[in-house]
Amino acid sequence: MAGALTGLKVVELGEMVPAAYAAKLLADAGAEVIKVEPPGTGDPARRRGPFPGATPHPERSGLFLFLNTNKLGVTLDVARPEGFDLLLRLAAQADVLIHNVAPPVMDRIGLSHARLSEANPRLVMTTIAPFGLSGPCRNWRAEDFTLWSAGGAAYLNGWPGRPDMPPLKTFGHQAGLQTGAHAALATMAALVGRLRGAPGQHVEVSGQEVIAAILEMNFAYWPYAGLVAARYGQRPIQPLDFLECRDGWIFLCCVEEHQWRAFVEVMGSPEWAGEEIFSDRLKRAAHWDALKPLIEPWVREHAVEELYRKAQARRIPFAPVSTMGTLLGSDHLKARGFFVEVRHPEAGALKHPGPPARYSRTPWELRMPAPALGQHNSEVYGTRLGLPASRLRDLAQAGAI
Amino acid sequence: MDKPPLAGIKVADFTWVWAGPYCTLQLAHLGADVIRVESKTRVCVTRLLPPWPEMKPGGVNRSGYFNQFNQGKRSITLNPKAPNAIEVAERLVKWSDVVVSNFAAGVMDRLGLGYERLRQLKPDLVVASLTGYGESGPLKDYVAYGPAQVPLSGLSSLTGYAGWPPMHVGLSYADPNAGAHAAFAILAALWHREKTGEGQYIEMSQWECAIQTVAEGLMEYQMTGKAPERNGSRDRLMVPHGVFPAKSELVLMGMQIDAWVTITVADDAQWALLAQVIGRPELAADPRFATLEARRQREDEIEGMVAEWTSQRRAAEAAAALQEAGVAAAVCANVKDLSEDPHLNERGYFVELDHGEVGRRKHAGIPWRMGATPCAVRSPAPLLGQHSDEVLRAVLGYSAEEVAALRAQGALE
Numbered sequence: 001m002a003g004a005l006t007g008l009k010v011v012e013l014g015e016m017v018p019a020a021y022a023a024k025l026l027a028d029a030g031a032e033v034i035k036v037e038p039p040g041t042g043d044p045a046r047r048r049g050p051f052p053g054a055t056p057h058p059e060r061s062g063l064f065l066f067l068n069t070n071k072l073g074v075t076l077d078v079a080r081p082e083g084f085d086l087l088l089r090l091a092a093q094a095d096v097l098i099h100n101v102a103p104p105v106m107d108r109i110g111l112s113h114a115r116l117s118e119a120n121p122r123l124v125m126t127t128i129a130p131f132g133l134s135g136p137c138r139n140w141r142a143e144d145f146t147l148w149s150a151g152g153a154a155y156l157n158g159w160p161g162r163p164d165m166p167p168l169k170t171f172g173h174q175a176g177l178q179t180g181a182h183a184a185l186a187t188m189a190a191l192v193g194r195l196r197g198a199p200g201q202h203v204e205v206s207g208q209e210v211i212a213a214i215l216e217m218n219f220a221y222w223p224y225a226g227l228v229a230a231r232y233g234q235r236p237i238q239p240l241d242f243l244e245c246r247d248g249w250i251f252l253c254c255v256e257e258h259q260w261r262a263f264v265e266v267m268g269s270p271e272w273a274g275e276e277i278f279s280d281r282l283k284r285a286a287h288w289d290a291l292k293p294l295i296e297p298w299v300r301e302h303a304v305e306e307l308y309r310k311a312q313a314r315r316i317p318f319a320p321v322s323t324m325g326t327l328l329g330s331d332h333l334k335a336r337g338f339f340v341e342v343r344h345p346e347a348g349a350l351k352h353p354g355p356p357a358r359y360s361r362t363p364w365e366l367r368m369p370a371p372a373l374g375q376h377n378s379e380v381y382g383t384r385l386g387l388p389a390s391r392l393r394d395l396a397q398a399g400a401i
Numbered sequence: 402m403d404k405p406p407l408a409g410i411k412v413a414d415f416t417w418v419w420a421g422p423y424c425t426l427q428l429a430h431l432g433a434d435v436i437r438v439e440s441k442t443r444v445c446v447t448r449l450l451p452p453w454p455e456m457k458p459g460g461v462n463r464s465g466y467f468n469q470f471n472q473g474k475r476s477i478t479l480n481p482k483a484p485n486a487i488e489v490a491e492r493l494v495k496w497s498d499v500v501v502s503n504f505a506a507g508v509m510d511r512l513g514l515g516y517e518r519l520r521q522l523k524p525d526l527v528v529a530s531l532t533g534y535g536e537s538g539p540l541k542d543y544v545a546y547g548p549a550q551v552p553l554s555g556l557s558s559l560t561g562y563a564g565w566p567p568m569h570v571g572l573s574y575a576d577p578n579a580g581a582h583a584a585f586a587i588l589a590a591l592w593h594r595e596k597t598g599e600g601q602y603i604e605m606s607q608w609e610c611a612i613q614t615v616a617e618g619l620m621e622y623q624m625t626g627k628a629p630e631r632n633g634s635r636d637r638l639m640v641p642h643g644v645f646p647a648k649s650e651l652v653l654m655g656m657q658i659d660a661w662v663t664i665t666v667a668d669d670a671q672w673a674l675l676a677q678v679i680g681r682p683e684l685a686a687d688p689r690f691a692t693l694e695a696r697r698q699r700e701d702e703i704e705g706m707v708a709e710w711t712s713q714r715r716a717a718e719a720a721a722a723l724q725e726a727g728v729a730a731a732v733c734a735n736v737k738d739l740s741e742d743p744h745l746n747e748r749g750y751f752v753e754l755d756h757g758e759v760g761r762r763k764h765a766g767i768p769w770r771m772g773a774t775p776c777a778v779r780s781p782a783p784l785l786g787q788h789s790d791e792v793l794r795a796v797l798g799y800s801a802e803e804v805a806a807l808r809a810q811g812a813l814e
Contacts, residue, residue, distance in 0.1 A: 004589040007596070025582075029589045048638070050621035050629075062620025113772065132770075137744040141729040145634065145642065149663035150731035152739045154634075154644065157571030159562070166644045167661055167733050169634035170570040171559035172617050181581040182427075186769040188588035189431040193406030193774050195595040201773035209750050209768035212739055214577035216419065217450060220465025222736040223763035224452040228651070228658050229736055231571060240548060242557070242566055249567050251552040312543045319549035321567045323558045324622035327612060332540040338609055350623050356610040357529075357586035361601040362593055 003030020004362035008191070011036060011090045012071070013078065013099035016045050017144065017176025018128045018207065020067040022098055022184040027070035028355070028364055034090060034380055035068060035371065039075040039399055042373040043068075052347060058373060059346035063173070065370045066352060069342065073371025074380045075401050079109045083400045088119040089385050096187055100128040104139045113202035122200040124190045128183050132206035142207065147175035151211020156218055158231030167231055178214060179207040238285040239263070242321060243296060248304040249321035252295070257281065262314040267298050344369040377401055405432025406774040410591070413490075413497035414438060414474065415514070417445040419547060419573060420531055420607060421503030422470045423580030428499070428587070429473035430767045430776050436493060436792055437474045439785060440481060441814045448785065454759050461785045462758040468782040469764050472752060476783035477792045480814035485807055487513050492797040494522045498594075499587055503531040503579075506541050516602045525600035527590040529583050535606030545607065547573030554611030559618050561631035568631075575611040582610050639665050640696035641675075644733045645708045647716035651737065661733035662716040664707060664723060669693065674726045679710035756781040789813050 008031040014020035020035070020043065027033040037043045045064040052060055077083040078101075091097050101111055106127070113125045127133060130142035131150070148154050148169065157168045183205040190203050212219065218229040235241070239252040239260070254260040260281065264273040272278070272294050277287045284291055299307065304320045311318035320326065328351060333339060338354040347369075355364035381387045381401065395401045407428060414425040414437040422437070422445075429435040439445060447467040454463055462468075477493075479486040490512075494500060500519055502509050509515055509530065516528050530536065533545020551557055551574055552567065561568040586603045594600055612619075622628045636642035642665045649660040666672050669692055673685035684690050684706075689699060696703055711719045716732040723730035732738050739745065740763055752766040767776050793799040799807070807813055 004586075004593040008592070025585055026589075029586075050617065050624050052624040054625055060624075062624055063617050066616040066620060131744060132748055135744040135748045137724075140724045140731070141727065142731070143639065143642075143665040143667060143729050145636075145665055146663055146729045146731045149644065149661075149733040152734045152736060153571060154663065154733050155661070155735045157560075157569065159565070159568070163659065165562060166634070166646075168560070168562065168568065169643075170574070171556055171629070172614060174570075174574075174614060177614055178578070178581065181578070181585060182768055185427055185581060185585040185588055186431075186771070188585060188592060189406040190771060190774065192410075192588055192591050192595060193408075195592065196409065198404075198406060198774045201771055203772075204770040206748070206750075206768055209745065209748075209766070212745065212750070213765045213768050214423075214572070214574075215736070215765070216572040216576075217447075217452060217464075217466035217469070218572065219736050219739065219765050220469050220762070221452045222740045224454050224465040224759070225456045226653070227452065227456070228653060230658070242552070242568070244566070249552075249558070251549050251557070253546050253549040255546060255548075312540075315544050317544040317546040317549050319545075319553040321552040321557050322555040324555060324615070324618050324628040327555050327615070327619065328622070332534065332538040333609070333612075335538040336535055336606070336609070338612075347624075350620060353612045353616050353619065354609065356582045356605070356613050358604045359586065359590060359601055360603070361599055362590070 001363050003365060004359055006030040008032070008096070009094045010034070010096040010098060011094045013101055015043055015100055016048070017067065017173040018179040018183060019098050019100040020045065021177050021180030022126070022128070022187065023071065024067055024069060025181065025184040028366065030362065033071040035071040035073050036076045036078065036087065036090070037073060037373060039077055039374070039401060046373070057346070065344060065347055065350065068370035069352065069366050070368055071371055072376040072380060073374060074377050075374040077400050078111070080400050082395065082398070084109060086381070088116070091116050091123055092119045093384065094120065094123060095191065096124045096126065098126040098183065098187060103129050103133055117200060120200065122194065124187060124194065124200055124203060126183055126187045126203040126205065128179055128205045128207065130207045132209065133204050144173040144175045145169050147207040147211055150208045151175065152215050152219065153211050156215065156229060156231050160234050161232060163232040165232070175207055175211055179205060179210045182210045234285060234288065236285055237281045238288045238291065239295070241292065243299045245299055245302050245304045245307060248323065250299065250304050250307055251319045251321060253317045253319065259316045260284070263311065263316050266310055266314055340366050342366055342369050346372070374401070403773060403775055405776050406771065407431040407433040410434070410499065411497045412436065412499045412501065413493045415500065415502040415504070415509065417503065418447060419470060420576040420579045421501060423577045424529070424531070424583040425474065425501055426470050426472065427581065427584035430778065432776060435474040436788070436796070437471065437476050437783070438490065438493065439476055439478050441478050441785065442480050442482065444785065460758065465762070468756060468759060471782035472764060472778045473780055474783060475788035475792060476786055477789040478786035478813055480811055481512055483810060483812040483814070485810055486812045489793065489797065489807065489812065490514060491522055494519055494526070496796055498527065498591070500526055500528045501583070501587070506532045506534070506536045520600065525594055525598055527587055527594060527600050527603070529587050529603040529605065531579055531583055531605045531607060533607050535609060536604055547576050550575035550607055550611060553608055555615040555618060556611070559615060559629055559631065562633045563631060565631065575607050578614060579605060579607040579610045635700065636665070638693065639667050640693060640700055641666055641703050641707055643704060645711040647711050647719055648714055650715070658735065660716045662711050662719045662730060663733045664728065664730045666728065671728050672696065675723065675728050678722055678726045678728065679707060681706065752778045754778065754781040757784055786813070
């Protein structure tokens with residue numbers, strides 16, 4: 001069956017996460033994505049890992065394999081004039097070109113909407129830049145953590161009551177994933193607009209601005225109240241904390257009074273629970289130092305699953321601190337058929353996260369694994385662009401593909 | 402002025418709290434006409450939460466939390482328990498192209514607004530439903546709360562200081578993650594509808610959506626038999642990589658607000674540049690530091706040297722000096738830093754519109770720009786039920802008398 005975006009043609013110049021994730025969302029929904037990588041080294045995500053047995057190998061990087069499912073892979077040196085010409089020819093046949101080539105590099109190689117729209121006026125070109133394409137920080141360099149910090153997320157994470165502990169990175173490449181998801185939705189909006197009469201156009205996405213947009217209630221504290229949300233503030237409500245069970249960690253979450261009352265019953269209504277200093281959620285937070293040690297021994301006697309089930313049976317929204325092992329083994333996720341095994345010729349069979357959203361008519365599907373470096377050069381350049389074999393050989397010899 | 406890309410797309414917004422409203426905020430940013438259905442009998446919790454102007458609580462229209470994530474939408478109120486409210490909701494559905502909800506599994510069905518009914522009303526609707534655990538599977542009726550979705554996703558087990566317990570990430574991150582992915586899925590479905598005339602149902606589990614964010618951890622676990630260990634802000638392939646203390650001049654309510662600068666060194670060449678900037682050029686070629694492997698052996702020592710330099714400077718100065726030399730760095734911004742960030746302000750990122758109860762306040766704006774179909778926040782977040790009359794009359798075609806009768810019956814509470 002066809003995906004929602006079957007027939008949509010996308011060219012991606014992605015390095016690491018943001019553009020590659022945006023293009024993955026399009027590809028997994030059915031679009032045809034041609035991923036363009038530099039000859040020789042390829043996308044830096046190929047060097048990032050993780051690797052089987054922790055041994056680096058450009059075709060076995062877990063990050064790359066996740067981000068590039070369902071894509072055709074070609075190599076092209078877009079910094080060379082003959083390479084750039086080929087990029088224009090790819091763009092001429094596409095609906096979308098999405099990239100995160102750094103702004104100073106865009107300037108140097110002449111990658112601009114003006115040039116691409118000459119080749120294809122209907123093209124939607126999406127530029128993902130760390131700080132956007134204007135302003136004093138336009139040309140600043142950024143890793144993922146740079147943007148997670150510059151957008152205000154890193155400052156918010158720390159240990160309640162421990163101002164001596166620094167702001168903390170969240171695992172992985174979260175700035176890149178969020179920027180990619182937002183770039184994908186903005187790109188899709190431009191495409192829907194095009195079907196409704198808008199021309200092709202340039203879409204620009206700033207990583208810093210994406211992160212600044214997802215800070216929950218925290219950003220408003222400054223303009224509303226002149227306050228700065230601090231990472232080490234005690235939580236205003238308790239229990240809302242991590243506790244250790246016999247075999248792992250659980251997140252205790254009693255936001256409402258009825259949830260706390262139910263939890264007290266689950267604990268067998270111990271006497272201390274009736275103390276005045278624990279009588280509402282604000283008091284429980286103010287006295288969490290006293291309350292937590294009373295709950296801890298009881299929690300520690302339980303297995304995570306057991307306590308999770310007991311709490312949820314009483315409508316208390318506890319959640320396990322899932323590990324990679326418990327996620328992959330989850331009966332619930334299995335019953336929903338969530339994880340999808342993908343066989344890759346170099347990396348073997350690996351379970352990938354399944355659909356972030358399930359479409360009733362146009363199924364989400366992992367049709368093929370991430371491409372090997374240059375795997376589809378002859379198919380794309382030969383069959384689709386119609387370049388003769390001799391020309392392909394010349395380009396390869398010159399190092400352009 | 403040119404129209405935004407989703408001009409003419411109509412959204413019936415049955416969402417609340419954060420994940421759903423974050424999804425429909427994207428659609429409003431893109432120019433869709435979003436009508437949020439609220440209830441005075443069960444007010445959205447974000448209307449009741451801080452921050453409020455000058456931290457004075459009161460009313461349901463003054464929360465910065467609600468006002469941030471509902472910009473550009475209209476609000477009507479319906480009492481789901483009133484007999485005629487469903488008829489109003491059905492007229493709204495018939496008007497719309499997209500219906501979004503994020504109530505617990507089964508609630509829309511119980512309200513009489515399950516997908517089967519919705520598509521009887523309008524066959525080519527795009528309907529998106531976000532739930533915590535999804536609408537099938539043994540845990541489908543489990544209760545999901547924003548803060549608990551982060552540990553559930555697996556992120557907490559991978560995030561934390563080295564040797565410390567699992568940690569939160571500082572916000573209910575699974576919510577905007579689900580909201581953004583939902584907006585994408587809705588747009589993909591709209592693209593399909595424009596091509597084929599077919600609507601469809603989009604079912605989303607916030608949990609599954611959040612698992613996308615730990616894919617690297619899942620890969621590592623399968624490839625090596627071990628999950629990545631919690632390791633603060635350090636990175637295997639970049640040393641140094643972290644936050645470093647900076648000079649702080651901000652005191653609020655008698656408390657010194659600390660300041661940090663984030664610095665990452667991606668390779669040996671950047672290390673040499675960093676060494677120059679911090680006034681230790683001899684370290685560039687020093688074999689104890691010149692290579693990644695060497696730096697990994699001396700990470701504490703290196704962090705100490707960098708901190709010594711950063712702690713004598715303001716974060717913005719340190720970041721600018723490093724960027725000038727070509728090293729990735731930025732202020733580890735608190736919300737005051739963000740609000741006053743010269744770069745974001747010069748780009749016109751923030752939105753300040755006149756709001757009936759909070760006046761002009763800065764809100765985070767739209768993180769993209771479009772050349773041909775410019776996007777803009779056209780109105781501040783609505784007051785509760787601000788547009789009930791306007792929508793019932795002008796959009797749904799009720800007469801003034803009918804609206805008065807509905808109000809008298811309590812349907813518009």
